[in-house]
Every structure is written in structure tokens, then in C-alpha cells.
Amino acid sequence: MTVLPDEGFSLAAEFPDATREQWQRLVEGVLRKAGKDATGTAAEDALATALQDGLATRPLYTAEDAPPAAGYPGLPPFIRGARPEGTALTGWDIRQHHAHPDPRRANEAVLADLENGATSLWLTVGEGGLPVDGLPAALDGVYLDLAAIALDAGAGFQAAADALLRLHDERQVPAEAATGTLGADPLGTLARTGTAADHTAAAQLALRCARQRPGLRALVVDALPYHEAGASAAQELGCSLATGVAYLRELTAAGLSVEEACGQLEFRYAATADQFLTIATLRAARRLWSRIAEVSGAGPAHRAQRQHAVTSRVMMTRRDPWVNMLRTTVACLGAGVGGADAVTVLPFDEALGLPDAFARRIARNTSAILLEESHLARVIDPAGGSWYVERLTDELAHAAWAWFQEIERAGGQRAALDSGLIGERLAATWRERSGRLATRREPITGVSEFPHLGEQLPDREPAPARPSGGLPRVRRDEAYEALRARSDAHLAASGARPKVFIAALGPAAAHTARATFAANLFQAGGIEPVHRPATVDADSAAEAFAASGAAIACLCSSDPLYAEQAEAVATALKAAGARRVFLAGRPGERKESQLRAGVDEFVFAGGDAVAVLTSVLDLLGVA
Known part of the structure; x- marks a missing residue:
């Protein structure tokens, strides 16, 4: 074993520190050879990669690019994680999605997932999924005091929540042991279908949970409708913040304290194959929500945002679907490193219909391998200290805040949806991105690059039609x-x-x-x-x-x-x-x-x- 001298690695001390100006001069020389005349900062600009929302990835980051200190894990502004220990003790919650309309077959899949690594369930109930009256059969044999249940029932959230709560009572689940999300999201339903759900019923459900089952959250702030309509990362964040603020107003008006209202919200975001942008999105979301909760009067312990990250449907392809395994692996990595509390990896064949047992196995094992073999959860905030990630988080937070303020000036999330402001802005963003997809500046492996005309696609049962009528749903491969x-x-x-x-x-x-x-x-x-x-x-x-x-x-x-x-x-x-x-x-x-x-x-x-x-x-x- 080599023992270093007390003064450190002496050989390194013989080399003077390189300066940014020296690096720029070297870049200038390379650019001149390529026929480009740029000096100083312009040389860096010439090598920058433009992102959405006016952001850019620069070729060099140093300590001088770092924004103000991000604080500590588990403390406001929660950039470095909502918990002091991060995911180091238990890892993130592996939340498996199910939408099979047959309660018996759904139950078989649910039990297989829970027995083989999944730690919670995300169930689509009602239109596009499991019938409400099939919920008891689908959850037969599931220990509801151990496995959290997240419901997604759209406008039918009240009936679905009542069915789940009755099931808790019938199985004598202790009130303090009940965990999960009942899925009330009136504004998300409006974005999906063009018709708002019952806001009063959502507030009353939150009041009921806060008083009787403190481990349950009644409302979800689902940003997926905006992501799946073509939103940029900043637009997705801004819409989620405006929705969260609207719910805080409604819940406090119904009798909840600000801190109780914050405890009734779970935020759902998309995780994409752009791992750094995914990491920055989740970090920026926690920072922004912490600020909103602080201004609203919540104490430090109640400003943390609970996050559920879902691998993006927009990035999934119908052709060469096997490549989706790679996309979801990178997205899952970004979600985990970004500090998501729960992560859902959608099966690679999700775009083709109802997933089979193999696809569900690969989906849950993606998280398991990253946790147990890659040890991602053994480091608290592994992205912390990266000048690139810290700078991207800061820039994204400012862009999202600007969009949030614009929505608030327009009268809030409901008014911005009704007026068409959000739909028009998201459509413009998607048109711009569609241009990059059409010119293959944003390539799609297996579709726009390296397609295989002779491939045999997996045969899958058709999935139930998902609710529609509001914002459109887009895919990169469309x-x-x-x-x-x-x-x-x-x-x-x-x-x-x-x-x-x-x-x-x-x-x-x-x-x-x-x-x-x-x-x-x-x-x-x-x-x-x-x-x-x-x-x-x-x-x-x-x-x-x-x-x-x-x-x-x-x-x-x-x-x-x-x-x-x-x-x-x-x-x-x-x-x-x-x-x-x-x-x-x-x-x-x-x-x-x-x-x-x-x-x-x-x-x-x-x-x-x-x-x-x-x-x-x-x-x-x-x-």
C-alpha cells in the first residue's frame, strides 16, 4: 500500500492550476482550424448545446459556475433530498403500475410483483383500468398495512377512494398503518379530459385523511398530463407548482392548516432518458415547492415535497420496443439519483398494450438492480457537488418559476387551462421539438436511427382506452x-x-x-x-x-x-x-x-x- 506524505500528493503540486482563460485559448485555436473565429466566452458559446426553456449545456463547468449553496439533505430548501438519510436506508419505493381490467388477472400480477421486489402499487381504477368494484378482488392477499396503494381514478376518485377505505376497514388495517395516495386530482383530470372533477369532494377527502388516516395522502399533483402533451421540463414544473398552490388554497379553505394541507399532497413527475435533466427537475421541484410552502406559512419540517417519478411515456417507442429497456433504465437512474421517493418503471412493451409477466419483471428489476447491485442508494445525494447539475438545477428552477408566475398572473391553473394558455404554450413547445425529431437532431434509436423493417413485434392484449378530451398526448415516435x-x-x-x-x-x-x-x-x-x-x-x-x-x-x-x-x-x-x-x-x-x-x-x-x-x-x- 502506498502511503502519501503529510503534505498530500507531492507530484501534483508541481503542476500549476490551469485557468479558464488558458482553456479558452486552446479552444480558440481549435475553432480557428475549423474555420470559426470566436474568442473568450464566445468560444465556450460556440461549443454549448441548446436545451429547451432557453437553457444550454456548456462545454466547461468550474467552481465559479456553481450557484449558491444547496443546503443539506433533509433540510430546506431540500435540493439535496427530502430526508437527511436520502434513500440510503431503504432505497426508493419500487412502485409497480397496473391497469388490467380483469380483477383476477390483475391480482395475479400484483401478487407476483410484490413477492418479487415491488414495494407499492399504482393502480389505474375506473376508465382505462380496473373497475372500482373489482378493487377487493385485485387486492386479495395484499397486506395493506405493508404495501402502499396509489390510486389513479380520474373523475371517479371518490368512488375508488371509498372502495379502498372500506377495504382497509374490512381487513382491520390500523389507521396509522394505512399509507399511499387516494389520487384525487381535479385539475389533472381537467387537463386530461377537459372536464373538471369535484374540487369540494377532493378537499373533504383530504380532511378525512388528515383527521383519520394520517399516513394517507388524498391528492396527487400529477404533472404527467403536461409532460405527455409535449411540455418542457420547466413547463411541467411550473404547471405542477400552480396546481399545488391551487390545492393549498382549497384545502386551507376547507379547514386544514397549511402544514396539514402540504401533508396531503404527492407530486408526480416524468423521468426521461436525459438523466441530468431528470435529476435537475426533481431537485428544482423540491426547491421551488419548499419556497412556496415557506411563504404559505408551513414550518421547515412540512416544506418537503413527496415525489413519485414515472418513466416517460413520451420517450417510449412502439417499434423496436426492446430499446425501451435502456431508456427506462437511464430514466430510473435519474429519478433515483434525483431523490424521488417512489419510482415507477413502465414496462418496455407499454406502448403496445397490456404488459406481460416478463415485461413487468424487467420493469421492477430495473430498480432492484440499480439499488442492490449498482448501490445507488448507498450515497446520499450522489449528484450533489456536480457543478453542471447544480447549475442546471438553478437555471431550471428560475425558468420554471417564471412560467409559474405567468400562470398565476393569468388567474391560476384552472383559468390558464380554460383560457387555452397552457395548451397553446405546450403545443408551441412540441412543434419546436417535433422539428428536431423530424431532422433527427434528436435521434430515436430503432425508429429514426437504425430501424429494422423485418422485426417481429411482441403480441400484446390491447390496453383499455385511457381518458381523453383535454390536452393531447404525444410521443417522440409519432x-x-x-x-x-x-x-x-x-x-x-x-x-x-x-x-x-x-x-x-x-x-x-x-x-x-x-x-x-x-x-x-x-x-x-x-x-x-x-x-x-x-x-x-x-x-x-x-x-x-x-x-x-x-x-x-x-x-x-x-x-x-x-x-x-x-x-x-x-x-x-x-x-x-x-x-x-x-x-x-x-x-x-x-x-x-x-x-x-x-x-x-x-x-x-x-x-x-x-x-x-x-x-x-x-x-x-x-x-
Whole structure:
């Protein structure tokens, strides 16, 4: 074993500390070589990555970027966690979701989950899930004093809550042992369905819980309707804060103290595959709610926000659903590191219908592996002290607070929903993000990148229709899914997919990169690439195109070979019946000459893939 000298690691002392200015000068040199002239802070700006809400990820963070101190775990403003011990003692609550409409089959799944690692249950009851009168059968054999139950019943929360409370009485569950959430969320129901639930009944239910079952929370502030309508992280946070404030006003008006009212709320947020943004979202949410509770008069011990994180449905894909396992693992990691009290990992096949036993097993084991094998819960606030995370948390908190204030100026959450302010703002955010998805600046593995046309999707029972009528529900894959569905219908009707002929010019070294790019692009729209033979020229292109069965073609090669052969090959392809000839590569200075040579359109990284693929399917008559 090496013993360090008392003064520390002496070798390191021989190297002077590097300054930010030195780093900037080195970056300036690299940018000049790349043809960009930027100095000082501008050099950093040139390497920054823009995020939503006006935020950006910078290339370098140092101690001077750190915001004011985040405090201590378990103390206001709770940035570092709601509990002093974090999740180090028990880990986060592994909350499994169930929505099967058959009480018997739901019970089988519930018991299997609880016996194999899940610690609580999140049940969709009523429309889109388990019938209310099936709740006793679904929870048969469940120890309600050990497993917390979170209900999600929309406008029918009163009937669902009554059924669960009756079950507690019948099974003689001690009042102090009953835990969970009864799921009343009138404003969330309004956002989902366009119709508000009974606010008075929600307040009375909270009063009942506070007086009779202090371990139960009556209301949930569900931010998922906004996330699933395309909201940014700051918009999701701002909407949740405005909803929480509205509930505080209603509960205190019904007779609860501010501290009792705070104790009746649980907040639900989405966790995405952007792990750092997920961590920052949960940390910022606790900071902001702590401030609201403080201003409302709650004591320090009652300002903590209880959080339930759910892996995002927006990020889940229907094609190549196995990749969803990776997405949910990263999202779960972000939720756990971010300090969520309960985490629900949605099964990888959730977008296809009702999940099977294997998918539920993978979902619950995601948390179990991160807790038991990766030991994420053994460190209190593992993200604390990261200059990037601390800065992102601070910037996100300010952006969310600005949106919250705008909602309050508009009259509060209910008024902002009724006026269309929230719907319009979320729609604008989603349009901007859809542009990044269409151009593949935000790639979707298995869908817009590396699609597999021959995959066999898992066969799942259809899931019950979820409530609708309010804010829309969006998915990242929706534009590409529409294209793939058109291709599938064409395959079913004709026995073949629409095809594109890859006309590769020259040796493999010259054409492989662009041929791979083109094949990947067209497959994202369900268009099968035909790359036979490996290379063509003006003499062989027509015969190869005719044999391919394709109606369109794409030239793929290097720029020098395009200059030599593109015109002759494009002319041959057109003479052979090609209805459209693409060229893989940016047009640049070659555009006019190549268009004259018979090239109709260029495809390149950063181009609008959805527009190109839609136009091709339209051209080919794929309905």
C-alpha cells in the first residue's frame, strides 16, 4: 500500500492550476482550424448545446459556475433530498403500475410483483383500468398495512377512494398503518379530459385523511398530463407548482392548516432518458415547492415535497420496443439519483398494450438492480457537488418559476387551462421539438436511427382506452410511426414494401458511409433499400434498377465520384423509369449542375427526414 506524505500528493503540486482563460485559448485555436473565429466566452458559446426553456449545456463547468449553496439533505430548501438519510436506508419505493381490467388477472400480477421486489402499487381504477368494484378482488392477499396503494381514478376518485377505505376497514388495517395516495386530482383530470372533477369532494377527502388516516395522502399533483402533451421540463414544473398552490388554497379553505394541507399532497413527475435533466427537475421541484410552502406559512419540517417519478411515456417507442429497456433504465437512474421517493418503471412493451409477466419483471428489476447491485442508494445525494447539475438545477428552477408566475398572473391553473394558455404554450413547445425529431437532431434509436423493417413485434392484449378530451398526448415516435404504418399497410395489401434502389458508385471505401446513411434514412419511413449489386456505373445502373423492383433511386458515393459519374448514372436511372433520383450529400456548390444532371433531391444529415419520406410515400401511392 502506498502511503502519501503529510503534505498530500507531492507530484501534483508541481503542476500549476490551469485557468479558464488558458482553456479558452486552446479552444480558440481549435475553432480557428475549423474555420470559426470566436474568442473568450464566445468560444465556450460556440461549443454549448441548446436545451429547451432557453437553457444550454456548456462545454466547461468550474467552481465559479456553481450557484449558491444547496443546503443539506433533509433540510430546506431540500435540493439535496427530502430526508437527511436520502434513500440510503431503504432505497426508493419500487412502485409497480397496473391497469388490467380483469380483477383476477390483475391480482395475479400484483401478487407476483410484490413477492418479487415491488414495494407499492399504482393502480389505474375506473376508465382505462380496473373497475372500482373489482378493487377487493385485485387486492386479495395484499397486506395493506405493508404495501402502499396509489390510486389513479380520474373523475371517479371518490368512488375508488371509498372502495379502498372500506377495504382497509374490512381487513382491520390500523389507521396509522394505512399509507399511499387516494389520487384525487381535479385539475389533472381537467387537463386530461377537459372536464373538471369535484374540487369540494377532493378537499373533504383530504380532511378525512388528515383527521383519520394520517399516513394517507388524498391528492396527487400529477404533472404527467403536461409532460405527455409535449411540455418542457420547466413547463411541467411550473404547471405542477400552480396546481399545488391551487390545492393549498382549497384545502386551507376547507379547514386544514397549511402544514396539514402540504401533508396531503404527492407530486408526480416524468423521468426521461436525459438523466441530468431528470435529476435537475426533481431537485428544482423540491426547491421551488419548499419556497412556496415557506411563504404559505408551513414550518421547515412540512416544506418537503413527496415525489413519485414515472418513466416517460413520451420517450417510449412502439417499434423496436426492446430499446425501451435502456431508456427506462437511464430514466430510473435519474429519478433515483434525483431523490424521488417512489419510482415507477413502465414496462418496455407499454406502448403496445397490456404488459406481460416478463415485461413487468424487467420493469421492477430495473430498480432492484440499480439499488442492490449498482448501490445507488448507498450515497446520499450522489449528484450533489456536480457543478453542471447544480447549475442546471438553478437555471431550471428560475425558468420554471417564471412560467409559474405567468400562470398565476393569468388567474391560476384552472383559468390558464380554460383560457387555452397552457395548451397553446405546450403545443408551441412540441412543434419546436417535433422539428428536431423530424431532422433527427434528436435521434430515436430503432425508429429514426437504425430501424429494422423485418422485426417481429411482441403480441400484446390491447390496453383499455385511457381518458381523453383535454390536452393531447404525444410521443417522440409519432411521425415515424405514421410512416411505418403506411408501409405496413402497403405490405399487407401488396405483399411487398415500397423500395428504393441504392445506386452506389465506386469502391466500398467511397460509398459505404453514404449508402449506410441513405439505407438508414429510407428504412425509417418503411421504405426497403435494395443495394444490389454493390456498385454500379452508367452502363449497369439501368439493368440493376429494373431488377430491384424499386421506383426511386438514391446515388451514394464520394464528392469526387459524384463529379465524374453522377450525371451519367442519373440519366441512365431516369431512362430506366426512376420516378425520382436522390443524391446522398449536401448540395453545396454542386447543386445546380447536379439538378441539371437529373438529380431531383438531396438527402443529408440535418435534413427534414419526415418531409422527405412523406413525399416519397405519396409519390409511390402508399396510402
